[in-house]
Amino acid sequence: MAILIIAEHNNQSLKGETRKVVQAATAIGGDITVLVAGFNCAGVAAEAAAIAGVSKVLSADNAAYEHQLAENVAALVTELGKDYSHILAAATTTGKNFLPRVAALLDVAQISDVIAIESADTFVRPIYAGNAIATVQSTDSIKVLTVRPAAFRAAETGNNAAVETIAVVQDAGVSRFISAELTKSERPELTAARVVISGGRGMQNGENFALLNGIADKLGAAIGASRAAVDAGFVPNDMQVGQTGKIVAPELYIAVGISGAIQHLAGMKDSKVIVAINKDAEAPIFQIADYGLVADLFTVLPELEQQL
Amino acid sequence: MKILVPVKRVIDYNVKVRVKADLSGVDLANVKMALNPFCEIAIEEAVRLKEAGSATEVVVVSIGTAAVQEQLRTALALGADRALHIETDLNPDSLQVAKLLAKVVADEQPGLVILGKQAIDSDNNQTGQMLAALTGMGQGTFASKVVLADGKVQVTREIDGGLQTVELTLPAVVSTDLRLNEPRYASLPNIMKAKKKPLDVKAADSFGVNLQSNVKLLKVAAPATRQGGIKVESVAQLVDKLKHEAKVI
């Protein structure tokens, strides 16, 4: 068994998701190789080499991979991937973008959003927005998986795997990076935070999200949102938690002015402790909350900030 | 320019999903079915491009049993010009769907393929990327904005860190995210008109594609249920519980 993991990074640093994918891969068993495809990304390769359990790091450092364009990265991974029994990436918007392309080029299925690995060919994944959990077995010669980071802990660091340079340059020439508007925040990332506080339509507007800031500061929390809050333009899209947004599983999730639609629950119901603040006692969010507070959020939030 | 829109019939997103007692799958008997919400957005985008004069024809295609014709008629009522039903009783995986769609692309030569980013039943999020790979096309996934100009398409994508814009040479594949547009409702006159629009049926096995998936479904279980907890009376009590009972702050 030989496993290829494609690292998630921004050319400067390795994203925490990759360590979780490595942890998932150890359940498969076999040599683990991590591919870092990027541009001027030597630091990332060094970080990947430090993850426990990694045998080797491949570094494909070229302008063609700078923006992780799916067409180019997939062509590279397909070429390298033929020698492996498993190819894994995190189920992030990057992994979801290029990995199905790899699977198709290798003529194998992709198994998306794996949350548990039962054996080298049997995997567990949620379907129907997490309302059903499927166990599937693949007889494909190469198993291509995206791994849901929230379902695995991060592999330890403390390793010094060899870094090998890959000279292959794949530039499909059909796509071009134009621009990126990345949200800047001093807060921890949603998917990595120990505490998440999310606001919904009940917040009424973007300015009111400031009511969550003081609480987030005190708890070291990331701030999330429901789709309704994002659609209404209160906050940017990358704050959306749910079936089609980010999947989080923090120690503590605080839902404020969120009704608890199944699509939202799909993104947070594996949190350890859930708190709901909603003025409607019948809101479905209370059915899954450990602690519910039926109250007006505009009175409660300032009090909460003060009492923490 | 022709736009091809693949659409999937799925369980209505409001329906509470139930797992079958024998763990063989979810219970779809007498359950309300609908167009996948992301596919509705794909149809809307294609129709808007046609209304804006950027496209000349919108063709919708669905792979499945005869039942999918209901969703194809809905798509026609929403403004698509013609429909293709690729009939099969098998439940093809995204890879098989993408292979069939690649054949349709070869026949129809669309300038743009717009499909949903994800089917809300399988939650796969694969078909568009696979189709793009099989046809050598560029892809703009999770689109929240699509702009056509000079034989190219600029797609703004919703990514984990924010937004990214890429430019693709046509023909290209675009997969829709929720904020791309707000789909219209089908009006009664348009529903009537849709009945007369062409809907071709072809057998899936006439395409020369192996429809067998190598992934076997072993079982489908209900997720662990979460017990609802308690209601607290005040912020003070909440903070106390979080500190001393749950010990998370």
Ligand SMILES: Cc1cc2nc3c(=O)[nH]c(=O)nc-3n(C[C@H](O)[C@H](O)[C@H](O)COP(=O)(O)OP(=O)(O)OC[C@H]3O[C@@H](n4cnc5c(N)ncnc54)[C@H](O)[C@@H]3O)c2cc1C
């Ligand atoms: C295909 C698809 C995918 C989707 N994906 C997602 C997803 O990823 N994430 C997601 O979140 N949604 C998703 N949705 C949308 C989802 O169905 C719901 O529409 C959405 O989650 C509702 O957001 P909300 O709870 O903020 O708004 P609402 O349902 O409107 O709830 C607002 C809540 O705020 C409460 N409230 C109002 N004022 C106050 C106040 N002053 N004090 C206290 N409480 C107050 C109300 O009682 C109410 O319960 C998806 C939908 C579809 C169709």
Ligand SMILES: Nc1ncnc2c1ncn2[C@@H]1O[C@H](COP(=O)(O)O)[C@@H](O)[C@H]1O
């Ligand atoms: N059986 C099908 N027939 C037509 N289009 C499909 C089918 N299955 C998936 N698609 C398209 O592919 C998109 C993504 O589906 P998936 O990759 O399965 O999550 C859907 O939104 C549809 O546009």
